[in-house]
Amino acid sequence: MDVRTICLGILTRGDATGYEIKRLFDEDGYQHFVEASFGSIYPALNRLTEEGLVSVRAEAQEKRPDRKVYSITPAGRSAFIASLLKPLPEDRHRSPFVFAMLFCDLLPPGRVSSMVDGYIAQAEANLAQLNESNTRPKTPGEEFANGFGRAIYQAALTFLKSQRPRFEAPETVAAE
Amino acid sequence: MDVRTICLGILTRGDATGYEIKRLFDEDGYQHFVEASFGSIYPALNRLTEEGLVSVRAEAQEKRPDRKVYSITPAGRSAFIASLLKPLPEDRHRSPFVFAMLFCDLLPPGRVSSMVDGYIAQAEANLAQLNESNTRPKTPGEEFANGFGRAIYQAALTFLKSQRPRFEAPETVAAE
DNA sequence: GTTTGCATGTAAACGGTTACATGATTGG
DNA sequence: CCAATCATGTAACCGTTTACATGCAAAC
Numbered sequence: 001m002d003v004r005t006i007c008l009g010i011l012t013r014g015d016a017t018g019y020e021i022k023r024l025f026d027e028d029g030y031q032h033f034v035e036a037s038f039g040s041i042y043p044a045l046n047r048l049t050e051e052g053l054v055s056v057r058a059e060a061q062e063k064r065p066d067r068k069v070y071s072i073t074p075a076g077r078s079a080f081i082a083s084l085l086k087p088l089p090e091d092r093h094r095s096p097f098v099f100a101m102l103f104c105d106l107l108p109p110g111r112v113s114s115m116v117d118g119y120i121a122q123a124e125a126n127l128a129q130l131n132e133s134n135t136r137p138k139t140p141g142e143e144f145a146n147g148f149g150r151a152i153y154q155a156a157l158t159f160l161k162s163q164r165p166r167f168e169a170p171e172t173v174a175a176e
Numbered sequence: 177m178d179v180r181t182i183c184l185g186i187l188t189r190g191d192a193t194g195y196e197i198k199r200l201f202d203e204d205g206y207q208h209f210v211e212a213s214f215g216s217i218y219p220a221l222n223r224l225t226e227e228g229l230v231s232v233r234a235e236a237q238e239k240r241p242d243r244k245v246y247s248i249t250p251a252g253r254s255a256f257i258a259s260l261l262k263p264l265p266e267d268r269h270r271s272p273f274v275f276a277m278l279f280c281d282l283l284p285p286g287r288v289s290s291m292v293d294g295y296i297a298q299a300e301a302n303l304a305q306l307n308e309s310n311t312r313p314k315t316p317g318e319e320f321a322n323g324f325g326r327a328i329y330q331a332a333l334t335f336l337k338s339q340r341p342r343f344e345a346p347e348t349v350a351a352e
Numbered sequence: 353g354t355t356t357g358c359a360t361g362t363a364a365a366c367g368g369t370t371a372c373a374t375g376a377t378t379g380g
Numbered sequence: 381c382c383a384a385t386c387a388t389g390t391a392a393c394c395g396t397t398t399a400c401a402t403g404c405a406a407a408c
Contacts, residue, residue, distance in 0.1 A: 098209040
């Protein structure tokens with residue numbers, strides 16, 4: 001999913017500035033499945049405007065750059081839906097962690113156990129974040145995405161905790 | 177994880193040609209967590225050779241391009257291990273599927289149920305592939321990666337199957 | 353007084369994919 | 381006869397990230 005499509009999608013839920021779109025990516029649990037930076041969002045919105053898929057109105061502000069509030073146009077909405085009707089690109093889970101674990105026999109045991117522990121901590125934080133996002137009513141899609149995220153992080157966590165003893169560094173025992 | 181590091185990692189397990197490295201990515205369950213194309217592998221191997229991290233020997237073949245068999249050098253091995261000791265980039269799960277599901281209220285029900293079914297089929301195929309790869313003895317890392325993959329696909333599958341009825345298209349019933 | 357939040361944008365660099373070029377062999 | 385396997389490589393293109401530029405206000 002390219003940034004253009006993602007921006008269109010967010011705009012189907014209501015008007016927003018580039019800045020707000022970025023914030024939505026980083027919060028609300030979206031960040032587990034999609035991402036984008038300012039450097040790609042602003043150019044994407046400009047291009048969408050040129051193509052007539054979104055419209056802009058500038059809201060003047062004191063002592064700040066104008067807020068440029070984007071709205072999706074009917075053409076944009078059609079284009080967005082059309083892109084979801086086409087065959088979707090496959091999911092990809094790129095995991096430096098799993099890659100590194102493939103070579104755990106080459107690493108010092110302390111490094112391996114700290115990698116595992118770090119990943120566990122990360123997954124727990126992600127899970128907690130997904131659980132606490134009860135702020136506002138959710139669309140069916142948001143509930144689905146939330147549940148999916150929770151299911152996966154929970155499974156990862158359970159697996160990692162079951163494996164953890166195997167990769168425990170000897171020093172951990174000696175330190176007691 | 178960039179392609180250079182991935183190539184180094186594979187070469188720690190034994191010598192290989194660019195072609196064989198690519199094949200390893202696509203099979204053996206590695207493909208669930210890393211990926212690379214010829215267009216990036218060959219240049220990466222050339223650069224690694226220039227930097228002295230790998231060495232090449234050409235094996236002449238009849239009526240085919242020479243096989244260029246790469247071996248990791250001691251310097252390459254050190255560099256590889258050093259890269260695994262540095263803080264790892266975070267995992268990223270990019271999911272066009274979950275993104276599309278966020279907007280399931282905008283899509284025709286038939287499309288939604290076919291997306292879900294498609295994803296279920298895909299996950300089942302992935303799971304089956306991970307289960308059947310009993311061909312050769314595995315390193316502890318490979319066993320870990322395998323188990324991790326299975327745990328995640330299994331969780332995704334269970335969740336999807338539990339949600340499926342919610343997204344069932346009315347036509348499915350009418351068709352009976 | 354420094355960091356965070358608001359707010360937009362550009363340019364260079366990066367890493368990667370896709371498509372192309374070449375070509376024999378084997379299996380369906 | 382066509383597709384797949386083996387085998388390497390280049391070039392154009394693509395989307396994105398990173399770093400930079402600007403600047404005020406509020407919170408800590």
